[in-house]
Amino acid sequence: MNLINTFAGIGWDPEIRGILAVAAGTAVWMGSVYLILATNLANRLGFMVALAGLFGWLVILGAFWWIKPSATGPQGRVPAWEINHANTGDLTSSPLEQARELGADLDSVTLPSPEELSEMTAAQFAATGDEVDPELSGWHLVAPSDPARGEAQATVDEYLTGGEYLGIDSTDDYVTTYVFETGGKPDRSGDSAVDRIADKVTRTLRLTHPTHYAIIQVCPTTADTRAEAAEAGEAPPTPTCDENADRISVVMVRDLGERRTPVALFTIGSGLVFALLCYMLHVRDRVVDEHRSAPIPATTGA
Numbered sequence: 001m002n003l004i005n006t007f008a009g010i011g012w013d014p015e016i017r018g019i020l021a022v023a024a025g026t027a028v029w030m031g032s033v034y035l036i037l038a039t040n041l042a043n044r045l046g047f048m049v050a051l052a053g054l055f056g057w058l059v060i061l062g063a064f065w066w067i068k069p070s071a072t073g074p075q076g077r078v079p080a081w082e083i084n085h086a087n088t089g090d091l092t093s094s095p096l097e098q099a100r101e102l103g104a105d106l107d108s109v110t111l112p113s114p115e116e117l118s119e120m121t122a123a124q125f126a127a128t129g130d131e132v133d134p135e136l137s138g139w140h141l142v143a144p145s146d147p148a149r150g151e152a153q154a155t156v157d158e159y160l161t162g163g164e165y166l167g168i169d170s171t172d173d174y175v176t177t178y179v180f181e182t183g184g185k186p187d188r189s190g191d192s193a194v195d196r197i198a199d200k201v202t203r204t205l206r207l208t209h210p211t212h213y214a215i216i217q218v219c220p221t222t223a224d225t226r227a228e229a230a231e232a233g234e235a236p237p238t239p240t241c242d243e244n245a246d247r248i249s250v251v252m253v254r255d256l257g258e259r260r261t262p263v264a265l266f267t268i269g270s271g272l273v274f275a276l277l278c279y280m281l282h283v284r285d286r287v288v289d290e291h292r293s294a295p296i297p298a299t300t301g302a
Contacts, residue, residue: 030054045284052277055270062267069259074266076258081155081214084253086164089246091215098182098213099251101137109135114177114241118144142179142214149179156216156250165248167220174218175239177247184212184254212254220245 030050037046065073087094091103112120112128120128125143133140142149157171168174185206188199219241 048277048281048284052274052281055274055277058270059267059274062263062270065263066260066267069263074262076261076263077255078259079257080255081152081252082255083155083159084213084251086159087249087251091249094249094251096213096251098138099215099249102139102180102182102215103249105136105139111141111178114144114175117178136180139180139182139215142181144179146179152179152214152216152252155252156218159250160218160248172221172239174220174248175241176216176218177241178217179214180217181212181214183210185210209256214252214254215249216252217247217249219247 033053034046034050037050040046041049069075085095087099091106092100094100094103109132111132117125117128120143122143122145125145129141129143153176156176160168160174161170163169185203189195221239222242224237
């Protein structure tokens with residue numbers, strides 16, 4: 001009965017149509033080439049030449065995918081932020097040494113309020129960063145408008161709203177105050193053409209990838225400013241940080257992923273098979289050449 005249900009769930013479009021299209025394309029594309037080669041080179045030699053051509057083309061295709069991964073080729077795990085741990089209260093109690101150093105520095109550094117940071121222009125935030133960053137033990141304050149901050153914030157939102165903390169069920173139950181980052185590849189020093197080229201070359205030639213950390217600090221909101229506190233028909237109130245609540249610092253580490261690994265293995269494997277087929281064809285040519293160059297045996301009289 002299960003087998004009948006399985007076959008009943010298979011539709012003509014796209015399942016069966018797709019299978020037939022791939023099978024027909026493979027037979028026409030590869031079979032026609034092999035048929036032409038077999039009529040001129042014989043079955044065995046034609047098959048080896050066709051197979052060598054196929055894997056040579058796969059090496060070229062894999063090299064393009066390897067250089068620039070795209071949606072059309074196989075891809076591995078993409079880079080993403082991973083939660084290292086979350087620290088409630090004083091950041092100096094974090095198990096990560098770099099986080100403890102940041103927590104000690106935050107006790108002596110006065111940062112602009114989150115509201116002031118959100119209203120700053122890019123030039124104003126750059127000036128604030130130049131003033132604050134040297135006092136943060138290698139950490140950098142991240143602007144609220146930084147595009148890279150959105151991915152990290154999404155990871156934190158998924159973690160905090162997953163039931164890890166009592167009283168936090170949605171993103172309305174907390175507000176993000178500060179975001180810091182450290183490590184990773186160094187940023188480009190300028191925006192000129194020379195700086196862009198130098199940054200591209202140095203990033204390509206850099207063999208090591210320094211560990212990239214990020215810390216997002218959030219503050220639980222007061223009960224009267226959460227979305228559920230709004231009356232029916234009224235706009236939800238603006239979430240306000242509860243000054244009496246402990247801050248939550250979510251420490252994340254950047255996972256570089258393995259985006260190019262499947263393509264690299266595919267290209268290397270195809271290259272090895274291509275090299276083996278070429279070697280076999282070379283050995284066959286040498287044997288044929290030896291046979292053709294051998295002296296013709298003298299004929300004996302009857």
